[in-house]
Amino acid sequence: MRIAFIGLGNMGAPMARNLIKAGHQLNLFDLNKSVLAELAELGGQISSSPRDAAQHSELVITMLPAAAHVRGVYLSEDGVLAGVKAGTPVVDCSTIDPQTARDVAAAAAKQGVDLADAPVSGGTGGAAAGTLTFMVGASADLFATLQPVLAQMGRNIVHCGEVGTGQIAKICNNLLLGISMIGVSEAMALGNALGIDTKVLAGIINSSTGRCWSSDTYNPWPGIIETAPASRGYTGGFGAELMLKDLGLATEAARQAHQPVILGAVAQQLYQAMSLRGEGGKDFSAIVEGYRKPE
Numbered sequence: 382m383r384i385a386f387i388g389l390g391n392m393g394a395p396m397a398r399n400l401i402k403a404g405h406q407l408n409l410f411d412l413n414k415s416v417l418a419e420l421a422e423l424g425g426q427i428s429s430s431p432r433d434a435a436q437h438s439e440l441v442i443t444m445l446p447a448a449a450h451v452r453g454v455y456l457s458e459d460g461v462l463a464g465v466k467a468g469t470p471v472v473d474c475s476t477i478d479p480q481t482a483r484d485v486a487a488a489a490a491k492q493g494v495d496l497a498d499a500p501v502s503g504g505t506g507g508a509a510a511g512t513l514t515f516m517v518g519a520s521a522d523l524f525a526t527l528q529p530v531l532a533q534m535g536r537n538i539v540h541c542g543e544v545g546t547g548q549i550a551k552i553c554n555n556l557l558l559g560i561s562m563i564g565v566s567e568a569m570a571l572g573n574a575l576g577i578d579t580k581v582l583a584g585i586i587n588s589s590t591g592r593c594w595s596s597d598t599y600n601p602w603p604g605i606i607e608t609a610p611a612s613r614g615y616t617g618g619f620g621a622e623l624m625l626k627d628l629g630l631a632t633e634a635a636r637q638a639h640q641p642v643i644l645g646a647v648a649q650q651l652y653q654a655m656s657l658r659g660e661g662g663k664d665f666s667a668i669v670e671g672y673r674k675p676e
Contacts, residue, residue, distance in 0.1 A: 382530070383408065385438035387431050387454055387461070388475070389416045392501065393444035395508040396474070396534045401425055403533040408434040431455075436464030440530065441471040447626070448477040455485050467493030470526050474515070476500045476552075478630050479545040480637075482518065486544040495523045498544055499531065500551035504619050512536040516554075518547035552634060555627040559648040561595040562666055569602040570672035580605060601666035610664035618664035625652040625661065 382405050386397045389411035397420055401407055407425040410433070411417055417427050428434035431454045435441050441461055445451050451473060455461045465471065471494055473482065482498040489496040497519030507513045513535035517524055524540045531538045541550045568591065572582040583605045587597040599618075600606045610618035628649040635642040655661065655668055 382406070382440060383438050384530070385410070385428070385431075385434035385441040385461075386425075386444075387411070387434055387441070388444040388446075388450075389413060389420065390444065390446065391505050392474075392508045394420065395505065396442075396444060396513075397425065398423065398509075399511045399534050400530070405530075405533075408438050410434045430459040430464075431457075431461045432459045432464035434464075435461045435469070436466065438465075439469065440527075441465055441469060443471075443473045443475060445473070445475040447475070448481040451475050451477055451481060451485060456488060462489055462492055462494065465489075465492070465494055470495060470497070470523055472497045472499050472517075472519075472527055472531075474499050474501055476555075476627060476630070477548060478634060479548040479552075482548050483545045495520060496544065497523050497527060498547040499527070500547050501535065502551065502554060503535070505617065508534070515539065516541050516547040516550040518542060518544045518549075520544075548630075549634075552627060552631040555624065556631040556642065556645045556648075558595065559624050559628050559652065559665070560644045561593050562599075562601060563648055563651060563668055565591075565593065565595040566601050566666075566669035566672050569600070569605075570669060573602070574674065595666075599666060601669035609666065611666055611669070615663040615667035615670075618666070620661065621652055621655050621663055621665045621667060622661035624665035625649065625656055628652060 384405050385408045387410045394416050401423050408428045409417055409420055409425045410428045410431050421427050486496040497517055499515045499517040501513040501515055503513040511534055514537040515531045515535045517540050528538050541547050573579050579602050583600055599609050601611050603611045631645055632649055
């Protein structure tokens, strides 16, 4: 299949690589010339604009940083909707607010184009390994069309409902993730301050009622989980700035829905403080450093 892939950042580039490996022909667009050159060496074709990429493709996939980029890539004069043919399926894998997903989908529908939102979970490691979870908001027919292609980039492809529900699932999941990481950080730091061996404490938590992904897979305390960012100086993984972005999406959506997210708002402020300290580039689990006594 000839696929337009627009947005080749830390997530998009490995996703595109997996599609090339699966035998698809990719029309590529990004502002980063070096990543374009790298993927061109693997067989991808460089396009001059989102419009150029879309008009020669049977499927369009976008993976962009924020809602403003999604609107620009789809709605500008050189955007996807200026080039895509009616009937071509389109899927946006960015993490944005649900209303933007619905607005862009409505604009696409006026041109006979069916758009799905399909944000992902699994981080850069999952993108490289092809084990991402896709949370898809789409009609049943569009989901059936997209599922085989998404399965070449991910392991879990979940139909959440109509367009926009993929974004709802993503922001609710990451709201909980941000909160749970802070909870684990507080518990680990308290245990350390009171004198228990942190490996013993983590073992107890991970076999008791406090067990969660933030503790048993991604524990923020150094030396607990060998593969976690905490054991490599909080490098790699999911950046704190990205967590702050997602918590902002969740709290704004909650404001619009008049729905209280009290712990989410506190979590947002804690990550905002982390960003203000210049630590936004670290993995989000580095939030634990705010609870540790200086050594």
